[in-house]
Amino acid sequence: MTLARKNLLLIFAVVVLTIMPLIMITDSEFGGADGAAEEVILQIKPDYEPWFPVLWQPPGGETESLLFALQAAIGGAFLGYYFGIKKGLAGK
Amino acid sequence: MKRRWFILTALLVFLLPRETYAMHIMEGFLPLNWAVVWSLASLPFLYLGLRSIGKVTSENPQLKMLLGVAAAFTFVLSALKLPSVTGSSSHPTGVGLGTMLFGPMAMSVIGCIVLIFQALLLAHGGISTLGANTFSMAVVGPLVAYGVYKAAKKVGAQGISIFLAAALGDLATYVTTSLQLALAFPDPTGGVMASLIKFGSIFALTQVPLAIVEGLLTVLVYNYLTVYSQSELQELALLRGDVQHDPGA
Numbered sequence: 434m435t436l437a438r439k440n441l442l443l444i445f446a447v448v449v450l451t452i453m454p455l456i457m458i459t460d461s462e463f464g465g466a467d468g469a470a471e472e473v474i475l476q477i478k479p480d481y482e483p484w485f486p487v488l489w490q491p492p493g494g495e496t497e498s499l500l501f502a503l504q505a506a507i508g509g510a511f512l513g514y515y516f517g518i519k520k521g522l523a524g525k
Numbered sequence: 526m527k528r529r530w531f532i533l534t535a536l537l538v539f540l541l542p543r544e545t546y547a548m549h550i551m552e553g554f555l556p557l558n559w560a561v562v563w564s565l566a567s568l569p570f571l572y573l574g575l576r577s578i579g580k581v582t583s584e585n586p587q588l589k590m591l592l593g594v595a596a597a598f599t600f601v602l603s604a605l606k607l608p609s610v611t612g613s614s615s616h617p618t619g620v621g622l623g624t625m626l627f628g629p630m631a632m633s634v635i636g637c638i639v640l641i642f643q644a645l646l647l648a649h650g651g652i653s654t655l656g657a658n659t660f661s662m663a664v665v666g667p668l669v670a671y672g673v674y675k676a677a678k679k680v681g682a683q684g685i686s687i688f689l690a691a692a693l694g695d696l697a698t699y700v701t702t703s704l705q706l707a708l709a710f711p712d713p714t715g716g717v718m719a720s721l722i723k724f725g726s727i728f729a730l731t732q733v734p735l736a737i738v739e740g741l742l743t744v745l746v747y748n749y750l751t752v753y754s755q756s757e758l759q760e761l762a763l764l765r766g767d768v769q770h771d772p773g774a
Contacts, residue, residue, distance in 0.1 A: 436748055436751075436752065439748065440745055440748055440749075443741045443742070443744060443745045443748075444745065446741050447738050447741050447742060447745075450734050450737060450738050450741075451607055451608065451738065453610070453734070454608040454609050454610045454612070454734065455608050457610060458610070458612045460612075461612035461613070463608040463609075463612060463613055463614045464613055464614065465606070465613065465614055465615070466609075466611075466613045466614065466615045466727050466728055466731045468613075469613060469727045470550075470551070470554075470706065470724060470727050470728065471551060471554065473706075473710075473720075473723050473724060473727065474554060474706070474710050477710045477711075477712055477713065477720060477723075478710055481554075481710075483551070483552065483553025483554055484553050484556070484557060484653070485552055485553035485651065485652070485653035486552070486553065487552045487553070487648050487651065488645065488652065489645070489646075489648065490647075490648030491646075491647065491648065497647060497648075500646050500647050501604050501606070501647065502604075504600055504601075504603075504604035504642070504643075504647075505600070505601050505604035505605065507597070507600055508596075508597040508598065508599070508600030508601035508602075508604065509597070509601050511593055511594070511596075511597035511600075512594060512597050512598065512601065512746070515590055515593065515594050515597075516749055516753060519753035519754060520753060523752075523753055
């Protein structure tokens with residue numbers, strides 16, 4: 434098995450693992466795991482008050498997804514840049 | 526000037542809806558004493574990490590790019606909120622790759638930087654919980670990944686070792702998060718153990734398929750590195766004092 438084929442298989446497995454929950458569970462919005470944790474904390478300690486303020490948060494879902502996309506894009510761009518250079522050097 | 530900031534912050538806090546979607550411990554949701562404990566626990570690792578990164582970059586400047594790759598990978602992976610079989614979402618950590626390359630200490634710094642970025646810009650995690658989140662994602666995760674990698678390499682192939690290391694490091698991060706919350710919020714009847722089961726079923730269980738995804742993606746990137754960055758990988762192995770099977774170089 435060539436490395437390229439191995440890598441394709443790896444990508445395929447990642448896609449399958451990611452889609453599977455979406456097919457298996459149809460009645461969920463897949464919210465953050467933290468929302469659930471917050472509920473548990475308040476169930477254990479109903480009088481708990483967060484003592485430190487959130488300094489800033491995105492005004493809404495759109496801005497938040499922008500920033501997450503930005504984070505992924507910065508990382509992805511660097512990875513592409515690095516392997517692009519490497520591939521170019523290897524081809525010489 | 527200071528006062529103006531204070532008023533602005535107070536206003537913001539007052540006006541903002543208190544709803545954050547973090548898979549790390551949320552801002553303000555860890556009592557002060559625990560926040561301090563975990564911050565202190567993380568500090569020595571950050572110090573060692575800074576030293577280790579300083580040493581690598583000064584002695585082997587050509588490895589700086591690879592350090593960037595480790596950081597970029599963490600950036601990408603921790604930005605991906607993936608759906609899980611529990612019906613909620615969480616994200617991988619991405620610290621396994623850098624751990625395999627630069628060792629666990631260096632990743633404590635890189636992980637902490639990513640956490641600061643997310644806390645300040647995404648209301649994800651938090652500044653008050655930065656110490657605890659650094660300890661779980663950037664200290665325990667990499668340490669577990671490193672231990673698993675070392676152990677697995679003795680018996681198995683490289684690919685399998687990397688997969689296991691990254692996946693178990695990811696899982697260990699969220700087990701640690703569950704433990705931190707359980708210690709801070711012991712169940713009134715069942716104590717820490719009962720709380721651990723509660724938080725664990727939220728964080729750790731959600732994380733299982735994601736840990737597998739993280740393992741697979743780490744192997745994927747490592748595969749590319751073996752093709753394009755053979756010389757750097759060898760240099761790193763020498764740095765770490767690993768015994769090299771010299772492939773005719």
